[in-house]
Amino acid sequence: MTAVEIVDLHKSFGDLEVLRGISASVATGEVVCVIGPSGSGKSTLLRCVNLLEQPNSGKIVVNGVEITDRDCDIDGARRRLGMVFQQFNLFQHLTVLDNLTIAQRKVLRRDKAEAERVAMDNLTKVGVADKVRSYPAQLSGGQQQRVAIARALSMGPEVMLFDEPTSALDPELVGEVLGVMRQLADEGMTMLVVTHEMQFAREVADKVLFMDGGVVVEQGPPDQVIGAPQHERTKTFLARVLDPIHRTE
């Protein structure tokens, strides 16, 4: 079954055409990684799927519901999509527990006890249950990002979107976040991940999309796209990323 279907998506910021006809799909239970150079439009693509950016044209269907339809309830659609940001974006004025319960209570109308039970389950899963009374500023970047993942999971999303979730982390903290993501993937969560972590994409992804200049240049299983790229642009990009010291200009 198809969880996310993207059809001929276009997005411009003023005169700058960032997405120039993107078509892609994510099957239920599948992990799709989007790779590509900065400015290739990968983050914009992900933000369009959550309607944080309004696409200019094209269609996005999530589990049979066309969210780009004018009559679609945007808030309702977003509830079904979990989003994890590069900068974590935890609510700074709330404790870890309240970060996880506020949307459950205000949006899903769950009662306090149930919201807290769900929150604790997810905090335990990501391994920060002991920080439940802390404020975000008291946590390390890796802990904050794991809390952010737990916050998104607490809404019971059908699909999880990750926007460069490890790019703002100190190198030694990247592993703990990727570990949680790998665990999610193993549990069968449908995931669309924008990332620079080639090792993660190679090992966890079912499918890799290489984007450049607002189009999908190449897509397929990781062994094919990362292991044996066909296009020149993909080869150049991978050469730079995988061997930055001897990169070929």
Added chain:
Amino acid sequence: MSPRKRQQFVRGGQYVVFAAVVLLVVFAADWSSLRQNFANLDVAGQAFPELITIALKNTVIYTLSAYVVGFVLGLLVALMRLSSIAVYRAVALAYIEVFRGLPALVVFLIFGFGLPVAFPGLTFPFDQYGTVAVALGLVAAAYMAETFRAGIQAVPRGQMEAARSLGMSHTRAMVSIIIPQALRIVIPPLTNELILLFKDSSLVFVLGVTSLTTELSKFGGDLATEHANSTPLVLAGATYLVITLPLGYVVRRLEAKQRKAR
């Protein structure tokens, strides 16, 4: 002379000048006249207990009521200023510009004379107290609106995006996520605003006050006139400082705390 010696010499000179000025003032001043006119204990005795029980009490009531009006209206205007609807933005901007540009005295004159003449029979609830709360509150709201706007805009964009991505509506996200964080940011400037209002409440005199609705400045001024002696004014001034100095200290502490937290 070496540059170092020269510096010491200039520095010493500055101390000498200061000491000379102090000595001049001490010897030239008519101390008995000063004490008689500014620190007369007999006149000071006349000021109590009304200085506290009426004047200070009314000043505090005027200030706090205007502050509440200014706070609520200011927050509303700030939200209008940030609205996606152009008409709201225009109205809010016009309001802010007009009331920040007008001297508070002019607003009080309009409320004291203009409105009663234009609309005979117009009354505010709680009489004088209501009029002051509205007039001073309208002025305060303009300043507070700009403070709130700055506070709301200082909350990182990602906070709204995270809230929306969890399915919250724009309004829900503002109420639960953005405004609580903005309020924390604007506590120091809003406390400053309270100090300014406390002083501006002295403008109430243009509305014409009775012995029961008088406030610190008017009270001190009247008593000073009555006794042809400035001691009541000194007392009134000291009473302002008793309130404003600690508040100013609190603002500095809060600002330092926020700088550290960032």
